[in-house]
Every structure is written in C-alpha cells, then in structure tokens.
Amino acid sequence: MAVPSFLARDRIVARPGFNRWLIPPAALAVHLSIGQAYATSVYKTALVEHFDTNLTAIGIIFSIAIVMLGVSAALFGTWVDRNGPRAAMFTSAVFWVSGFLVGGLGIQTGQLWLLYLGYGVLGGIGLGIGYISPVSTLIKWFPDRPGLATGMAIMGFGGGALIASPLSRQLMNYYDPAYDGTAGTVPNGEAVAALFFTLAAIYLLFMMFGAFIIRVPADDWRPDGFDPASVKKKALVTTESVSANNAIKTPQFWLLWTVLFCNVTAGIGILEQAAPMIQDFFRNGETSTVAAATAAGFVGLLSLFNMAGRFVWSSTSDFIGRKPIYMVYLGVGMVLYVILATLGSTATWVFVLTAAIIISFYGGGFATVPAYLRDLFGTYQVGAIHGRLLTAWSAAGVAGPLIINGVLDTQGTPGQLVAANYRPALFIMVGLLAVGFIANLLIKPVAAKWYEPKATTPATARADNERSAVR
C-alpha cells in the first residue's frame, strides 16, 4: 500500500548534523495523545446515564479498543516499518481523531453502536498504529540507550491518562456547569459529546506536530562515540537482522510473549480493582477505614508509579540488561504479591508501597520489551515484531479482569469483601509471575538460521529507494 509522497519514509531521512533529541518529543506527542485510552472512566457513568444502559455495555467500548489495538499493531506492524514513522503517525492520528468524531456523533444522536464503531474500532486502530509508530525509529536513533528511548515514549502512554483525566473533567464542567467533578454529579451527554469533539481537535494538532517533526536516521548514521561492536559483546544482543515473519517462528518470540502476558495480567489484577481493593483490605465490618477520596488518591499514586516505572526501569535495563531486569519484574514481583496477600492488611503503608512497586514493574515491562526485541531480533523489523507481541497485551486485558473478577465473585458480595477474599486471586498472580519468570530464564540468543541474508538487510534493501530528497 503506497503512501502520499509527503509521508514517505525516504522524505524524512535526516541530514548530517540533525539533533536526535527532537525525536523523543515527536514520539511523546503521539503517545501522550493515545494514552487518553486509560482515562475513559472519567465519563463512564455519564455514558451509562445518557444511553440508559449498564456499565458492561459501556465497558465494552474500552475492551473493543484494546482488542483492536493488539490486532492492528500485529496486522500493520510490517506496513509501519516499511513506510516509516511519519506515515504511521499520520494514519494513527486520522483513525484516533475519527474515532472521537464518530463516537461524539454517536453520543449526540443517542446511537451506542456508533460509539462502538468510533472510539472502539476506529480509535482502537489508531491506538495500535500509534503505539508502535515511533518505537523502531527511537531504537535506531538511540542504539546506545534503546531502553531510555523507548521508556520515554511509552512513559507518554501512561502520562496521557494523567493529562486526559483532569482535562476532561474541566472541559465537561465548562460544557455542563452543573457538573463540578465531585462525586454525585454527572455531566450530561451533550457535554461528553462536546468533550469528544474538543479532544479530537486537540489530538489532531498534537499528533500532526509529532508526525511532521519526526525523522529517521540514515542507515549508516551512528551517535558520537558509539561503537556498534560494544553492543555485540553483550549477552543475548545481536547485530544480525530477523524478519517479523521469521521472528514469530522462534521460541524466543513466544517466550517473550508469555513473559509480557504474565507481567501484564498480574499488573491488571491490581489496576482493575485498585479503589475497592484498598478499601476492602482495611474493612472493619460494614465500613472501611480508607475513605473513598483516599482510595481515589491511591489510584492516582498507582498512575504515577505506572508512568515512572516505564521510564526508570526501562532506562535501568540499558545498564543491567534486559533479561536481568525482567527477572526483577517477575521475581521480586512474586515476593511483593506474597507480601501483599499475607501482610497487606497489617498497615496502609505496607499495602500502598507494595502495590505501587508492583505497578511500576507492570509499566516497566511494557517499556522494556521493545529494547528486548531489538536485542534478540535486531532493528530490521523491530516495529512489526513489537506489533505482533502486543497481542499478549490484548490477551492479558481479557485474562486479568476475568481472573480477579471471577475469583472475587466466588468470595462474596462487592462492598463486603475483606483482605482474605483477595488471597486466592493474588496467589494465582504469583503463579502467573512464576510462569513468566521461567519463560524469561529460558530465553537464549536466536539461532543463526533465522538471520536475514546480508543483502536484504535495511541498508541495502532501501538503497534504491532513497534519493536526495532528504531533510
């Protein structure tokens, strides 16, 4: 599928002297926008009232979007790698913004299916393409610090929710002055539709800014003082190239898929239940010693650790290696889950600290995985391989809530649960992390039979396409 020339990859090859520090803000412009996906709870109740339906019917919108994220990242990953980040960011912006416009129209006309189609399907495609769009470009610009580079971008996805939540409340308050953002007040449907249209305009500008400042490095470019031979010396790191089609035939891909699936499923277990969980852990009869406002503060704290973990742990992986950092995420994660299950209800600070570190590992797992893929399969089609790996996220997005909600349903009625009722679910998470830990231990360098012949690696493959139209 050809793209218009102004989006083409060969139009955005950076000239000598281009400063690579312009690339992270381009990536952040996209990830901060699509990170809004994690802020949908802000208008969930309003949509339930507007459509006169239940939470499940509205929750499906988010589920469709996350499934579409995984599907589109897997399907369009190769297209993204071939056509470059500008085409991908532009396409992502078109889908993401269309999702808001169609969804807003659905709210305005009272047609829920338009919200499913808009925010769920179109928006979900925008999410998938947008999520992987800057990853391989960042890895190529920062071959010396790939964990730092992808950590910065993927941190933006966590940061997007931090921005969208308060911004959405303020905008809905502007469109419906009767709504003030406090518990008990709900904005009307018109205000939510107006919010969707406003967010569409803001994200369009933001994402287009990213699309138009992004550049790819020339194939023979390298940062000052960087010696590619130093990369080769590290265990598990290859300087060879493995195609996306071959990568999915290797055990390393599926072991890493398992690692990501287990890490994300375990994290979602806490994220999904964060607010009621802290209240249930400190329940005394009918009432909890943790107030609703404090529980909301706990959710905010988890968001901060989720975001910070993406940057801090991914950057740390540049120094200690990808395999060791996942041993920390999964191994220390297991210990923390056991502490949470057994000692979590002894003091609020024990509960909060343990959960916060677990969530920082959840974020770190997301942010470190592109660099792990780069180490194993090279940079050749790392975006496409990353896209296919993200199906683990979609699967975890289904499995995590199913496990936690399924177990809690057998333990009692919401609002009357106590810490002990969470133990079976938490120990299931420990088991999952153990599976992930073993999968990570089994990861070895990719066999040489999967390497691309030298003649088809990026530099030579694109040599015919790249002309003097560099920027």
Add this chain to the structure above:
Amino acid sequence: MSHTVTGNQQPTHTPVGLIAFAWTLVGVPLAYGLYNTVKAASALFGG
C-alpha cells in the same frame, strides 16, 4: 550531540529553539497532568 558518517548530503543544524519548543509542547501538558495527579494522590497521605 550526534553525527552521521553519510558522505554526500548537505549538513543541517537543528535550531535549539525548535528542540526547546518541542519539549515544552509535550512537557507543559505532562506537568499539568502530574500536578493534578499528585494533588489527588495527596489525599492518601492527608487522611
């Protein structure tokens, strides 16, 4: 900060102002989000 070994292309210079503008554009909303989240999280410690 960085260089290329590509031979035949005209070198470019990325204006520092453009880099500062780009980082400000993403940094300001992020700071706004962080401020609001820290404010919400402070309820956890304020009792």
